[in-house]
Amino acid sequence: MGLRTRGSPLGPRLAHRPEAGSAGWGWVPAAWPPTALGPPPAGRRLSSVSLEILFFLNGWYSATYFLLELFTFLYKANLILDLVMLFLYLGIEITRIFFGTKGNLCQRMMPLGIxxxxxFPSAMMASYYLLLQTYVLRLEAVMGTILLLFCALEVILEVLTLSTFSSMDSF
Incomplete structure (x- = not known):
């Protein structure tokens, strides 16, 4: 069962999709069915499941890291600059994980490249908190090392996923 349409090719059309269980005609955008810009065919899923799992785990770990760093700043009574950098780190990390997840799931190279x-700025801030602070607690050293490990694994998997996406675009 296919898609039957009627209407102008320049505007929205009425479409009836009996396989979707619809009872009648409804408005469907003019670009129906999906063109080359839409999702790939069902047999060609290129998303990296391991990268997605890593993004999910890193999201929870980053939230935990942020809270524990905040509490250690209260314990150490650090400068305002370190606190501002921690909030900057949080913003970069949220944006990075959002774009990585969207790029991986939608199989788009641009968000994954972003x-x-x-x-790299996220890893630089993690290495600052690991190496360049005046006073680093052992807890911070362990958490910073784990965070840098997450960053390294994500870089490797993002490069592999980007190469997979680019190799499939050439065909």
């Missing part, structure tokens, strides 16, 4: 580019 996520890859934002990984």
């Amino acid at each position: 996520s890859l580019a934002l990984t």
Whole structure:
């Protein structure tokens, strides 16, 4: 059962999709069925499941890292600059994970590339909290090392996923 349409090819059309269980005609955008810009065919899913799992785990870990760093700042009574950098880190990390997840699930190279580019400032801030603070607690050292491990694994998987996306675009 296919899609039957009627109406102008320049505007919205009425479409009837009996396989979707619809009782009658309804408005469907003019670009129905999906064109080359739509999702790939069902047999060609290129998203990386391991990258998506890593993004999910890193999201929870980043929230935990942020809260524990905030509490250690209260314990150490650090400068305002470190606190501002922590909130900047949080903003970069949220944006990076959002773009990485969207790029991976939608199989788009641009959001995944933005996520890859934002990984480096995130790793630089994590290395600052690991190495360049005046006083680093052992808890911060362990958490910073785990965070840098997450960043390194994500860089590797993002590069592999981007190469998979680009190799499939050439065919």
